[in-house]
Amino acid sequence: MTVIYLDESGELGFANGSSKFFVIATLATNNAKRLxxxxxxxxxxxxxxxxxxxxxxxxxxxxxxxxxxDLSEEFKKNRDLHIENFLKAVLFDEIKIHYSIVRKSCIKDHIRQAEYGIAYNFFTGKLLTRSYNHFEGSIDLIVDQRNKETHHKLPFDGYIKTQIIGECGHSERFSISHMESHDVVGLQAVDFISWSIFRNYEHNDDRFFKMIQPYVGCCDNWYAEK
Incomplete structure (x- = not known):
């Protein structure tokens, strides 16, 4: 069985001051207990x-x-070390990271102008189908229920299940759960992963991204300039 935790960084809006990039990241493991x-x-x-x-x-x-x-100077001085130690705990031989990096200026007009939620469903579906060969057996996909992009008018679950079953021929159990991140350690873990990837592309800061690179299985790159 594969458990997949999904998170995103950045936003898909186009208002002034919004991010240049959008990241969808998954942390997949067949040993959720160890994680x-x-x-x-x-x-x-x-x-x-x-x-x-x-x-x-x-x-x-x-x-x-x-x-x-409200934090000590000692804590603040060691912030990078705290992040590194957290990432070291997340990164071990029974996990695999897959991510989609989207340069928002390259999103095609028909996706950009579509109803809210379509872009997120589209990029998430592409990432999961392209990384599908890394998954084993039944699949539990766990998403942060506070994710504003999984819009109720454009059902995320049905679209993703259609992609995995229809495109990948998945025949075993496939469940999708929307849960609070403070209750699920795996969602807290993938938060650090998506943030590290986003920081690399958005801020040209690869300190933490370098740590996760050896564990990357699939990079779905929507990065090319128009």
Whole structure:
């Protein structure tokens, strides 16, 4: 069985000041228990160092913590080390990362102008079908239920199931769950993955991206200039 955790970074809007890139990332594993145990240990170290216990640990908030007054200077000085240690816990031999990188200026007009939600469904479906050969057996896809892009008017679940079953010939069990990230360690893990990828492309900062590169299986590249 393969468990796939899915997250995104950036946004698909085109307002002034919005991101140049959009990232969809999946963290796939056939050993979700080991991932959970490793990440829990990494989280405990960050909490013991002073992170507020009631606040979810996310890549973007951890990286930007130097602007906070409720954390010690020692914690803020070691922010990169905390991120690196978290990523080391996520990255082990029984996981594989697949991601889609979209330069938004290259999105075709018919996708750009389509009803809200179509672009997200399209890019997610392409990523999952192109990385399908890396999955084994039944599939559990877990998505952060706060993801604003999975719009109720354009059902995400039905589209994705159609792509996996119709395009890939998947015949075993395939479930999709929308869950709160603070309840699911795997969603917290893929948050750091998608953030690291986004930071590489959006901000030309590859410090954390270099750590995950050896674990990348499929890169679905929508990056070419028009």
């Amino acid at each position: 959970k145990n490793r990440v829990r240990k990494a989280k405990k170290k960050i909490l013991d160092a002073g992170w507020p216990i009631e606040e979810e640990i996310k890549g973007t908030s951890l990286f930007g913590c130097q602007r906070r007054y």
